[in-house]
Amino acid sequence: MKQLECKEIIRGLPPILKETDTIGLDLELSGLRDGQLHRPAGRLLSLAGSFDGETAYIVFEQDEVPEFLSRIEKATHIYHNSTFDIGHIRRWASYLERKNMRDTLLIERLLWSNYYDDFDLKSLVRRYIGCYMPKDVRKEFKTWEGAMTDEQVQYAALDVIGTWLVDKEQQKIISHTDQVIWDKLYNPHVWTTLELGGFKLDVDAWRDLADHNQKIVDEISEKLGTQYGSTKKKLVGRGKNRHEEEYFEPFNPNSHPQVKSILLTQYHLDLESTDDDHIRPYYDTNEFVKDILDYRKSEKQVSTYGLSFLKNVEEDERIYTSLNIGLAITGRDSSSSPNLQNQPHDPERRKCFVAGKGKKLVLYDYSGQEAGIWAFVTGDEQFKDIINNGKKLYIEVARIAFNEEIKKDTDRYKIIKALVLGLMYGLTPYGFARDNREKLEKFIPQGLSSKAKDEAILALADEMFESFMQAFPQSASYIQKLTSVNQGLSYSILGRKCHLHPYDRQWKTNSLNNPMQATGADMIKLAMRNLRKTDFYKKYYPEGRVAIILQVHDEILTEVDENLAEEWSAIQKKVMIDVAESLTPGIVGGVSGGIIDDWSQKD
DNA sequence: ATTGTTCGCGCC
């Protein structure tokens, strides 16, 4: 394959550009913190730009950044992964939200989500330009000191040439809907994301938790290590002295092969997996299983959520996550470095995430977001009635589909909840029966043989599915419609695409799941954008008195000065509800939450 | 030694 070329490199500032110009831009930095590339650390190596796909202009001093930007102010700016570049550029120059900005990475995801799985610039240059783009030089930047070499300058130049060329091709194929989604949702979301505040952590409390769990881990590890360890032989020494020596290798509870082996040889349990679902049933009757599960629980707390997590805490005792915009195939944002979207629910854990001094947290989450979106996309009048009249979803479903009255938190309630949620995501009766075996068992005749029991459980699951379909014909026909023919594409309510591969055995479940998850993703992005557009935010964000901290898919967390909390809380609530009702008109939007001091509190 | 894959598990 032909290598991507740059005709000319001009070391210096670009000319003044016009409104009709587009310029591909890229920063190179050295000394970025490992795994914290989004944080303001490191030294500027270069800022490069190309507005014709042939010539690259490049500067090396941070003092030149403002003048560079001022010369290209009128043009459309193109980045590949804009949050990185813009986040760093803002360290050296004022760089305010602009409409004429595009991002080849994010636009590629809008165009080809779940069709391609590589979205790096090199892949895009290969796909759109048919050229090879060498990337080896990039590794040198990490620790580079002093001026860039000619080879490195060449690399930086090719980056902006590639970005400019790819953008040109993307603009040829982008649909009107994609364009609207970019302009109205994704571009603003980039700027919103750039302004995420840090989440204050109670470091001492975090350490206490780590210590506590470490003790449990050590105890169980010691006990099991000795009890289930084995004697092995190894060769030691050299020449004539080389001989076999016996040694004791302790059992490692972290090793699934070892756990599996013990279960088989000592307890005659031949399981296909040692995960929670498979071994939990033996928790009360098998001490080994109990120890393993207790161990894993605490081990998780000391590994993922242990002392090493504290490397993410910065000098202000805050954690600044990186929000990866629309990275999931459904368009959800994910959080990394560290991931704050999967913090355990234990109150003790959540208590570590606190409001700063003189501040409050404001948290709202969409209540029953899935059900609302389901009611909208299916047009199911019964679902709409349940939601819009504030009735309890699972209790109503039980009444309508099964003609029974159930109470919250009973076994029957849990089963019906699992059925309803599962149906929206493409669950089959088989899967439903498998995952809810123990609960379903209580509703079949007792004293059956194990084979007859399996059959009875599956029959019950089938029957429940059938009853639901009969009772909710509009939902049933929606499911039927989406799973009978693969149209190749699935859409969010805003029209954001997800490709369904014809030979992917998951296409049916994706076609049911994607509109739900993707619309939820649109909703939360829109809500974040609209929060940022409020007068309140525009006034107080620059003063450091309010900031969005995090979104967790159906939940938005902000931090605000104590004396402004009531006002902001009302705004946040209204913005979130309005967004829901604008995306799913005819469905009453609902949120729950309020003002709190730490993340363990609901409101 | 370094890199990639799998498993298991935390969240919505």
Add this chain to the structure above:
DNA sequence: AAAGGGCGCGAACAAT
């Protein structure tokens, strides 16, 4: 044959 979806992270294991 498999049998709701989407993520990120850490440990172990396998391969280079």
